[in-house]
Amino acid sequence: MKGTLLLIAMMLVLPVTMIGCATTGELEKVQADQKMLDAKVEQAVQDAQAAKAAADAAKAKADDATARADNAIKAAEEKERIADEKAKKADAAFQKSMRK
Amino acid sequence: MCRFADLSLSAGCFRLIALWLCILSLQGCAALQSVPGKSALAPGHLAAGIERNDFSVAKGDDVIGRLAVVRLEKGDTLPDIARHFGLGITALSAANPGVDVWVPEAGKPVILPLSFILPDAPRRGIVVNVATMRLFQYKGDGKSLAVSTYPVGVGTKERPTPTGPTRVYRKAARPTWHVPASIAEDHRKKGDPLPAEVPPGPENPLGEYALYLSKPGYLIHGTNKPASIGLKATNGCMRLYPENIEVLFNDTPVNTPVAIVNQPYLIGQRNGVLYLEVHTPLEDSGAPELEKMYEKLRAIEKKAGRPLDWKKIREVQTEARGIPVPIFKLRQGSEQEVANPLEVEHPDKLSGRPEIPDLKLDAWYVLAADVRNEIDARRIAAIINHQGPPIPARVLAKNDDYRVLAGPFADIGEARDAVKRLKIDLEIDGILIDPVRK
Numbered sequence: 001m002k003g004t005l006l007l008i009a010m011m012l013v014l015p016v017t018m019i020g021c022a023t024t025g026e027l028e029k030v031q032a033d034q035k036m037l038d039a040k041v042e043q044a045v046q047d048a049q050a051a052k053a054a055a056d057a058a059k060a061k062a063d064d065a066t067a068r069a070d071n072a073i074k075a076a077e078e079k080e081r082i083a084d085e086k087a088k089k090a091d092a093a094f095q096k097s098m099r100k
Numbered sequence: 101m102c103r104f105a106d107l108s109l110s111a112g113c114f115r116l117i118a119l120w121l122c123i124l125s126l127q128g129c130a131a132l133q134s135v136p137g138k139s140a141l142a143p144g145h146l147a148a149g150i151e152r153n154d155f156s157v158a159k160g161d162d163v164i165g166r167l168a169v170v171r172l173e174k175g176d177t178l179p180d181i182a183r184h185f186g187l188g189i190t191a192l193s194a195a196n197p198g199v200d201v202w203v204p205e206a207g208k209p210v211i212l213p214l215s216f217i218l219p220d221a222p223r224r225g226i227v228v229n230v231a232t233m234r235l236f237q238y239k240g241d242g243k244s245l246a247v248s249t250y251p252v253g254v255g256t257k258e259r260p261t262p263t264g265p266t267r268v269y270r271k272a273a274r275p276t277w278h279v280p281a282s283i284a285e286d287h288r289k290k291g292d293p294l295p296a297e298v299p300p301g302p303e304n305p306l307g308e309y310a311l312y313l314s315k316p317g318y319l320i321h322g323t324n325k326p327a328s329i330g331l332k333a334t335n336g337c338m339r340l341y342p343e344n345i346e347v348l349f350n351d352t353p354v355n356t357p358v359a360i361v362n363q364p365y366l367i368g369q370r371n372g373v374l375y376l377e378v379h380t381p382l383e384d385s386g387a388p389e390l391e392k393m394y395e396k397l398r399a400i401e402k403k404a405g406r407p408l409d410w411k412k413i414r415e416v417q418t419e420a421r422g423i424p425v426p427i428f429k430l431r432q433g434s435e436q437e438v439a440n441p442l443e444v445e446h447p448d449k450l451s452g453r454p455e456i457p458d459l460k461l462d463a464w465y466v467l468a469a470d471v472r473n474e475i476d477a478r479r480i481a482a483i484i485n486h487q488g489p490p491i492p493a494r495v496l497a498k499n500d501d502y503r504v505l506a507g508p509f510a511d512i513g514e515a516r517d518a519v520k521r522l523k524i525d526l527e528i529d530g531i532l533i534d535p536v537r538k
Binding site for chain 2 (some may be wrong): 027034038083087090093094095096097098099
């Protein structure tokens with residue numbers, strides 16, 4: 001009976017020990033994989049951040065160009081309006097000067 | 101077989117005729133819709149001149165003259181072009197929207213609106229349409245009718261030209277201007293008091309000739325401010341270019357009937373084509389006159405039994421370019437009679453253009469403006485040049501600045517007088533410049 005119990009105990013302990021050994025190896029591998037993955041993720045995040053920064057910079061540049069174009073259009077319109085106003089003012093003064 | 105051949109031959113003929121008719125009708129459409137401004141002549145084939153004032157009136161017709169086109173040259177102003185071609189400045193500007201009056205672009209073609217619909221008034225004596233700022237003088241022996249037409253300056257909004265029938269009751273060459281109390285008061289307020297009477301001469305606003313009307317205080321006269329022709333600038337009188345009043349004066353006997361009308365919307369026909377000419381109406385007269393125009397057009401549509409192109413009518417009304425525009429064929433085939441604008445040569449010298457004497461070192465000058473923009477400087481100089489009596493002015497470039505220099509003046513008195521006129525008339529503070537060499 002004792003012998004049977006010992007056998008059963010040994011049969012239980014051995015596989016558990018063996019399982020434990022297998023888990024440690026796997027864990028190391030997983031850990032190594034994870035490390036690599038982490039590095040990759042880090043790289044990807046960095047790449048994404050760099051891409052976003054580049055996109056943001058490009059957008060800012062485009063926004064700046066648009067704003068500058070808008071300003072240029074506004075300035076041209078303003079210049080035209082001032083020229084028109086000047087011409088109208090000059091014309092009004094002329095018409096007044098044509099009275100007796 | 102023979103029958104088949106005959107049939108195909110006649111069908112072919114029929115198709116040919118149909119095609120020919122189709123092409124003809126398309127050409128008609130093009131003529132009727134011709135845009136004023138496109139010349140009938142190719143470049144290099146320009147007409148030497150065009151009739152400006154004297155026209156015969158065909159029986160049953162209401163439209164006289166022809167549109168023309170001229171290409172501007174450097175230094176031209178619209179008032180100079182207007183005077184040379186017998187037009188008023190408002191009429192020329194309205195026909196050429198967007199063209200700078202004083203500094204127009206050289207090489208640009210401008211339309212000369214030398215076609216007119218006669219006002220809806222009896223065709224005798226003198227008829228003045230204040231809305232179009234044009235005078236018509238009818239001459240005829242009963243068999244044929246001729247008309248001479250001239251642009252006029254009319255009354256301001258505050259002192260409009262009165263409409264209605266009147267007549268010439270007196271004529272005077274080299275008239276004296278008896279200054280009305282209201283005008284004397286206006287001048288006194290401006291700091292420019294006038295004498296009770298202004299004798300004949302360059303200071304006299306009546307110019308060299310005057311026709312006194314039976315309506316007291318109103319005259320048809322010349323001017324010492326030719327650039328004012330085609331403007332609402334008078335105290336109710338009608339003024340003409342000096343060269344036009346001379347002809348009218350010599351051609352008009354005392355007692356000639358004069359009808360003064362206000363017709364901004366003119367409808368008339370020539371060679372079976374109905375035309376519409378729209379001018380910007382004078383203040384407060386637009387709505388009733390517009391209603392009259394629509395009433396007339398509806399009556400024409402009813403009589404013709406065909407619909408008018410109301411979209412086109414509204415376009416002509418909105419644009420108000422003062423040009424007779426063909427809007428309806430009263431009879432078939434008549435559309436081919438619509439003439440394209442004639443392209444005329446730019447004259448070597450524009451008649452009446454202000455002369456600018458050469459610079460003299462022993463003369464007085466007035467610095468009228470010192471500006472950064474060349475266009476502004478040229479505009480100021482042109483406006484000063486077109487004062488009446490004229491004040492010569494030119495633009496001198498100095499580094500990045502442009503100076504407008506009025507003169508030369510023979511003495512300090514003349515120069516001071518110019519400073520005063522620039523201040524009173526144009527609100528310009530001129531600076532006296534004494535001679536370099538005395």
